[in-house]
Amino acid sequence: MKFGQQLRESLFPDWKFYYVDYSGLKRFLYERTDKGYTADDESEFVKLLDSELEKNPHD
Structure with missing residues (x-):
């Protein structure tokens, strides 16, 4: 099973x-x-990833 499907x-x-x-x-x-x-593209990806990680309420 692929990771995305399992997730x-x-x-x-x-x-x-x-x-x-x-x-x-x-x-x-x-x-x-x-x-x-x-x-x-790398800069944009890092921004997207950072915004995803900021959703986590447990700092």
């Missing part, structure tokens, strides 16, 4: 908002690698 099947509904959008981040990377991944 979706094991989500706890009350915590769904706090999970990292693994599929969205993966999609972002796939879309950019087909065209050549640039430094701007």
Whole structure:
């Protein structure tokens, strides 16, 4: 079973908002690698990842 599928099947509904959008981040990377991944793409990915990590209420 692929990681993304396993992750979706094991989500706890009350915590769904706090999970990292693994599929969205993966999609972002796939879309950019087909065209050549640039430094701007890297900066945008880091911003997306940071925003996902900031959803976590446990600092």
